[in-house]
Amino acid sequence: MSLAEAPAAEVWAAPARATARLLRSELRLVFGRVRNIVLLAGLAAVPLLIGTVLFITQDTPVAGQGPPFLDRVTGNGVFLVFAALVSCLPFLLPLCVSIVSGDAVAGEAGAGTLRYLLVVPVPRTRLLLVKAVAALAYAGVAVAAIAVVGLVAGAAFFGVGDVVLLSGDTIPLAEGMLRTLGVVAYVIASLTGLVAVGLFLSTLTEVPVAAMASTVVVAIVSGVLDALPQLSAIHPGLLTHHWLDFGEFLRLEVDGSTLLAGLAVQAAWVAVFGALAWSRFTTADVSS
Amino acid sequence: MNTTRTLSPRARWAVPAVVAGAVAAAFAIPAAVGAVASDDLPAVTADELVDRVANAEPVPVSGTVVYTARLGLPDVTVSELQGAGPLDLLGGSSTMRVWSDGEDSSRAALLGDVSEYSVVRSGAEAWTYSSADDEAVHYVLEPADQERYDELAQRALEPEVEGDVPAPSELADLALAQARISTDVEATDPVEVAGRAAYQVELTPQTDATLVDRIRVAVDAETWVPLRTQVWSVQDAEAPALEVGFTDVSFDAPDAGVFEFSAPAGAEVREVVVPLPEPGTTGRPSSSALGGDGDGDVAVSGTGWETVVEVSEVDVEAILGATAEGRLPEGSTGSSGADDLFEELTEAEEGELPGIPELDTRALYEQLTTPVDGGRLLSSALLSVLVTDDGRVLAGSVPPAVLEELAG
Numbered sequence: 001m002s003l004a005e006a007p008a009a010e011v012w013a014a015p016a017r018a019t020a021r022l023l024r025s026e027l028r029l030v031f032g033r034v035r036n037i038v039l040l041a042g043l044a045a046v047p048l049l050i051g052t053v054l055f056i057t058q059d060t061p062v063a064g065q066g067p068p069f070l071d072r073v074t075g076n077g078v079f080l081v082f083a084a085l086v087s088c089l090p091f092l093l094p095l096c097v098s099i100v101s102g103d104a105v106a107g108e109a110g111a112g113t114l115r116y117l118l119v120v121p122v123p124r125t126r127l128l129l130v131k132a133v134a135a136l137a138y139a140g141v142a143v144a145a146i147a148v149v150g151l152v153a154g155a156a157f158f159g160v161g162d163v164v165l166l167s168g169d170t171i172p173l174a175e176g177m178l179r180t181l182g183v184v185a186y187v188i189a190s191l192t193g194l195v196a197v198g199l200f201l202s203t204l205t206e207v208p209v210a211a212m213a214s215t216v217v218v219a220i221v222s223g224v225l226d227a228l229p230q231l232s233a234i235h236p237g238l239l240t241h242h243w244l245d246f247g248e249f250l251r252l253e254v255d256g257s258t259l260l261a262g263l264a265v266q267a268a269w270v271a272v273f274g275a276l277a278w279s280r281f282t283t284a285d286v287s288s
Numbered sequence: 289m290n291t292t293r294t295l296s297p298r299a300r301w302a303v304p305a306v307v308a309g310a311v312a313a314a315f316a317i318p319a320a321v322g323a324v325a326s327d328d329l330p331a332v333t334a335d336e337l338v339d340r341v342a343n344a345e346p347v348p349v350s351g352t353v354v355y356t357a358r359l360g361l362p363d364v365t366v367s368e369l370q371g372a373g374p375l376d377l378l379g380g381s382s383t384m385r386v387w388s389d390g391e392d393s394s395r396a397a398l399l400g401d402v403s404e405y406s407v408v409r410s411g412a413e414a415w416t417y418s419s420a421d422d423e424a425v426h427y428v429l430e431p432a433d434q435e436r437y438d439e440l441a442q443r444a445l446e447p448e449v450e451g452d453v454p455a456p457s458e459l460a461d462l463a464l465a466q467a468r469i470s471t472d473v474e475a476t477d478p479v480e481v482a483g484r485a486a487y488q489v490e491l492t493p494q495t496d497a498t499l500v501d502r503i504r505v506a507v508d509a510e511t512w513v514p515l516r517t518q519v520w521s522v523q524d525a526e527a528p529a530l531e532v533g534f535t536d537v538s539f540d541a542p543d544a545g546v547f548e549f550s551a552p553a554g555a556e557v558r559e560v561v562v563p564l565p566e567p568g569t570t571g572r573p574s575s576s577a578l579g580g581d582g583d584g585d586v587a588v589s590g591t592g593w594e595t596v597v598e599v600s601e602v603d604v605e606a607i608l609g610a611t612a613e614g615r616l617p618e619g620s621t622g623s624s625g626a627d628d629l630f631e632e633l634t635e636a637e638e639g640e641l642p643g644i645p646e647l648d649t650r651a652l653y654e655q656l657t658t659p660v661d662g663g664r665l666l667s668s669a670l671l672s673v674l675v676t677d678d679g680r681v682l683a684g685s686v687p688p689a690v691l692e693e694l695a696g
Contacts, residue, residue: 068371068401068402068403068419068420069402071421071422072422075553075554082402086402162553164552164553164554164555166402166403166404166419167397167404167406167417167419168406168415168417168419168424168549168551168552168555169549169552170552170553229380232381237315244401244402245401246402247401247402247403250402251385251397251399251404252385252397252406252546253385253543253546255352255385257536264315268311268314268315271307271310271311272304272307272308272311275303275304275306275307275308276304278300278303278304279300279301279303279304282300283297283300283301
């Protein structure tokens with residue numbers, strides 16, 4: 001069997017319903033898996049951990065040292081969201097996203113369930129889309145979990161107040177919340193490229209661990225290349241290069257072109273790797 | 289759906305290739321298009337150009353500026369650890385956002401990944417704010433100087449009096465004539481900078497004894513605002529050693545709130561009172577400005593591009609702050625436009641330099657300079673500085689050997 005030859009009549013009878021059912025079951029699969037829940041809990045624990053440490057050490061000489069935003073947290077709990085995101089972006093978030101997106105197709109193949117899935121009256125293209133949406137939803141929930149736990153923990157530990165921007169100007173808390181929403185949305189959008197890469201690698205193998213590991217490797221290699229000044233010519237196109245641009249939301253005037261540049265790069269990665277994943281998935285012989 | 293299902297496997301694999309091509313085109317084409325707007329500019333001579341720039345009405349400017357330095361200095365950029373700061377300007381590429389109302393208010397923000405270093409000027413007072421260490425520095429004039437400043441500002445607003453005051457164009461002619469003694473000034477082909485058509489003028493020193501090979505300044509063809517300055521060193525004819533230019537520019541008046549700054553709650557605030565320079569001394573480095581005790585002498589040898597400034601009785605310990613800022617002495621780039629731009633962008637304050645207290649300036653000084661016979665030498669693509677063991681500092685845009693010879 002070289003192509004997905006789904007029974008045509010049923011497909012056209014109720015394609016939307018079938019897809020919706022598939023998406024629901026896929027989401028249940030992703031968010032019901034114990035491993036994924038543990039990963040989510042681990043991510044959500046990061047702001048809690050940072051908050052607790054800062055709360056304990058706030059009157060000691062080591063207070064106010066560390067990565068960006070960490071020194072602001074004790075003054076305003078909102079910054080716990082940013083501090084936690086900065087801490088999770090280089091490794092933890094890509095790791096979790098890689099695990100879920102790398103598992104999407106290869107996991108089914110490895111468990112021998114992929115051929116049964118293909119019997120479902122949904123074309124392979126749409127099946128792949130459903131897989132992608134579920135993986136992306138997981139990425140979104142992961143980022144949102146960090147943000148929500150960060151905000152709640154920050155408010156509980158240190159209280160919240162007017163937000164001091166990177167430029168030193170102060171904006172009201174309500175606008176600060178809006179900008180925080182922008183940060184969360186941008187970080188989620190920044191992960192779409194990695195989801196596409198993971199999905200493609202996932203269609204290449206029947207060993208889920210291989211797909212997950214190689215997706216993590218892509219994210220890390222991208223980060224390493226980004227740190228080499230000799231390669232500055234290719235930096236703007238790297239998957240991870242614009243990830244920290246979410247700081248743009250904390251500047252005096254949010255410059256849309258900077259944000260768009262980052263989103264355009266993600267869109268490019270999604271287009272290329274999404275197309276690759278589609279070609280591979282719709283042409284592959286599935287025997288397991 | 290039916291059509292895609294009938295695609296052969298080979299055709300399906302062509303899809304990613306097409307998508308990749310389309311993506312590459314989408315990113316490459318906007319960069320390649322353009323470079324056209326400057327084609328239909330009427331030709332101007334260098335004299336006219338300088339005249340127009342000198343007479344231009346000040347206009348509000350805002351936009352994004354990219355600064356690139358290839359000065360050949362050891363890499364001391366620490367922005368990943370420290371956040372954005374003036375030290376970034378010693379090497380590599382930095383992005384800045386600038387706002388100016390065309391009069392006495394301006395703001396510049398040096399952007400780091402998730403950090404920012406801001407300099408806000410409003411009239412006679414100025415603020416710097418570093419997000420990395422949450423420190424604000426407030427620069428104000430002494431009360432007596434403030435009166436004098438207000439008076440000067442008042443005078444500038446008065447209508448121009450015909451008579452003994454030369455018109456700006458005459459001044460420009462004078463400056464150009466002065467520059468022509470040592471420099472070839474030439475208008476080159478118009479270029480496009482930040483999507484704007486721009487005239488370009490090239491300054492080439494007539495002497496070979498300087499480190500500066502040539503300087504190009506691109507000036508907006510409508511507003512006569514300098515959009516880009518590039519300085520080439522004799523060591524590298526290809527890439528400019530110093531390049532400052534807009535990548536995105538707007539001439540709409542910025543929101544007035546941009547220029548209003550007060551220290552954020554919780555920030556560490558340092559107040560610095562700055563003396564207003566005495567009339568007539570502007571532009572000449574004083575030894576006190578360089579951290580000396582004020583009794584030091586300033587000697588200038590050579591002219592034009594070969595000028596070497598020698599300051600004696602300098603407290604080297606105190607000068608470390610100045611070295612750390614990578615600030616070029618007045619006139620070191622040889623063009624007042626480039627100097628002003630550099631000054632504006634590095635935001636060195638009169639006599640006081642925004643310090644980076646956490647950084648070990650001594651270590652930085654030792655990293656940037658190399659020990660030579662009788663002192664330490666900082667050698668960069670555009671500037672050489674020799675600090676002798678007996679407390680003299682020689683600086684100039686000349687090869688290091690010249691300084692060593694002068695120092696004796």
